Amino acid sequence: MKNRIEEIRRARNIRQEDLAKCLGVSRQTISSLENGRYDPSIHLAHRIARHFGMTIEEVFIFDEEEAGGKKA
Amino acid sequence: MKRNIGVSIFWLALGAVLIICGALGVLDESWSGMGGGFAVVGALQVLRYVRINRNEAYREKIETENKDERNRFLSGKAWAWAGYLFVIIAAFTSIVLRIAGQDVFSQLVSGGACLMLVLYWGSYLILRRKY
Numbered sequence: 001m002k003n004r005i006e007e008i009r010r011a012r013n014i015r016q017e018d019l020a021k022c023l024g025v026s027r028q029t030i031s032s033l034e035n036g037r038y039d040p041s042i043h044l045a046h047r048i049a050r051h052f053g054m055t056i057e058e059v060f061i062f063d064e065e066e067a068g069g070k071k072a
Numbered sequence: 073m074k075r076n077i078g079v080s081i082f083w084l085a086l087g088a089v090l091i092i093c094g095a096l097g098v099l100d101e102s103w104s105g106m107g108g109g110f111a112v113v114g115a116l117q118v119l120r121y122v123r124i125n126r127n128e129a130y131r132e133k134i135e136t137e138n139k140d141e142r143n144r145f146l147s148g149k150a151w152a153w154a155g156y157l158f159v160i161i162a163a164f165t166s167i168v169l170r171i172a173g174q175d176v177f178s179q180l181v182s183g184g185a186c187l188m189l190v191l192y193w194g195s196y197l198i199l200r201r202k203y
Contacts, residue, residue, distance in 0.1 A: 020136075024139060025136065025140050025141065026136055026140045026142070026143065028142070029140055029141070029142040029143075038142050040141070041141055
């Protein structure tokens with residue numbers, strides 16, 4: 001799943017390590033999230049969005065075609 | 073963490089007992105070899121426990137790794153792959169052993185593969201009810 005984590009993090013001058021510490025995850029998890037190699041659980045997605053003061057939809061880009069669903 | 077150190081000390085002690093029994097001739101060498109393995113694992117776990125308790129930064133790192141959802145996901149996937157590969161390798165090995173005329177070993181290996189499949193289906197049924 002595509003996301004804007006790296007874009008938002010860099011815009012706020014936050015290091016991966018610091019973001020990881022705030023969220024209680026490892027730095028490797030943040031890296032994998034930013035690279036799109038790992039999709040977070042709904043809990044982690046919610047925590048990330050809340051940390052940035054945004055909604056989940058503003059941080060994560062849900063592509064229905066990628067998910068195998070049909071476009072409305 | 074306290075339960076873990078207890079288990080680690082148990083393995084270390086068991087390993088030491090097996091090694092001593094092997095050295096005294098009470099048990100044969102294979103038991104003392106196994107004891108060596110237990111002792112090493114137990115000792116490493118104890119050392120890790122001591123390091124965690126003395127080093128705040130290391131303890132935080134370990135706690136984060138243990139709680140990290142991606143690590144848990146990877147661990148679950150790795151176990152799944154290991155189980156699947158075990159069945160494939162066991163089935164292939166069973167066939168090779170049968171061809172080589174090692175019927176007893178072939179049956180043991182295929183029994184192990186069947187046990188893994190039974191465990192898989194049992195786990196699936198339990199998890200299906202739970203989630």
